[in-house]
Amino acid sequence: MDEAAPRTRKRKAVTIYDVAKRAHVSIKTVSMVLNNLPAVKAETRARVQDAIDALAYHPNQLARGLASHRSFMLGLFCDGNAIGSNYIARIQMEILKTCQKEGYHLVIEYVEPSSPNLARQVQSLMVQSDLAGGILTPPLSEHDGLIEALKHTDTPIARYSPERSMPGFIDVDMDNVQAGYDMAALLLSLGHRRIGFVHGEYDHADARARFAGFRRAMAEWKVPVDESLCLPGEFTYKSGMDAGDVLLSLPERPTAILAANDDMAAGVLAASLRFNLRVPEDLSIAGFDDSLFSQAMWPRLTICRQPLTEMTEAVVAALIRNEGVEPAAMVFPHKVIVRQSTAAPAEARF
Structure with a gap:
């Protein structure tokens, strides 16, 4: 047996x-x-x-x-089309780390910005989950219908990178216009004059702001903006690669390309390999955000670092203290970090 x-x-x-x-x-x-x-x-x-x-x-x-008559859960609402985005992934990780330190849990929901039921869906999720606070990432952070609906809830709401701050919301951002200016000025100071720009989706406020800063720098340096070198992107690796293919196929290609985020800059770098170009000897490439992606690739990307850790810590602290009743707009300083992907154009080195 x-x-x-x-x-x-x-x-x-x-x-x-x-x-x-x-x-x-x-x-x-x-x-x-x-x-x-x-x-x-x-x-x-x-x-x-x-x-x-x-x-x-x-x-x-x-x-x-x-026991305490409080909820210890925060909700993060993201664009369902942004799954795989390094920017969104980093925000999620930073919020998770901060929540863990504060003894909170995080609920992550991907929603469709174009859905006619978006506002009702988010409101329902917030009520059902009994959230202590909600967090919106772009482009949800400036979705008019959603913002209007959330005005009438008792739950504090934080928004990343909205175009304009609003009473009753906790808003965090960096000065994207100045960031775009600083990155363009860096390339101009190296001697580049034929500069391409790959900007993100037009419904993203930070994409428009970075492009506006780029234009301002070009104007101050008295360098005309060649509209044929300014292409739309979708904040994705593929859209950066597609834009790179177009720009590098031109009879007179740019000597430098600035992309509005790291993912698109990495796509441009991939495109440059297909054209047998050396970076930065033949082409300088720069981006925004400073994801781990930008630090791991070679050459490592020159970028404008967005202070997501500091922004996230402020967001979670404000939600926990329930400070969403009065306007609370916080602007954090960015930092330009020069790495191996940028240099003076070839003609300026002789």
Whole structure:
């Protein structure tokens, strides 16, 4: 007769009572530490945290919310067409990291911006999930119908890169016009005069702003903008590669190409290989955002870094403090980072 397989004993879940007992404090004190409330001595807080770590305690978010009459969940709403975008992926990762530090969970929903039921869909998701706050990424962050509908909710809403700040919303952005200006000025200062520009979708405010900054720099340097060198893109690798194919097929191709994000700049770089061009010896390429993608490729991309970590920390902190009642527009500084993908044009080096 075969022996019966030994039964595995299910591990008993660690509770807040276990943490309190190990730390020699009350349950109320543990709750205050979990909710990051200030009225706990540093020594006591450290003892409670040591107990939490030792027991590998994870609070039950539903019970935690019921006990404190608060929700500990934030909702991130993204354009369903942007799946695979390095920009959106980085925002998601930064919010997840920040939520984890603050003891919150994140619900991610992809929605279709052109859907006639968009506003109702987002409102329904927010109510059903009992969210403590909602976060909108472009182009949802400036969708008129959605914004109008969310004005009338009691849930604080944060928006990334809206074209204009609005009362009642937490808005974070960088100065995209100045960023576009600074990147164009960098290429102009290297000696480039025939500069291509691949801009993003027209329904993205930051795409329009970066292009406006590019035009302003060209005007100040008294270099005419050649409209045949300014092509639309979709913030995707493929659209950058397609634009690169067009620009590099011209009888007089540009000596530098500035793309409105890293993904499109990487696509331009791929196109340059098909034309047997050396970067930056034959062609300079630059982009925006500073994704891991831009740092991993070779040559590494010269970019304008968008401070997404700082922006995200501010967004999550404001939502947790429920500061969406008054206007709260925050503009964060960008940084131009010169890497190996840009240099003076060939004719300027002799």
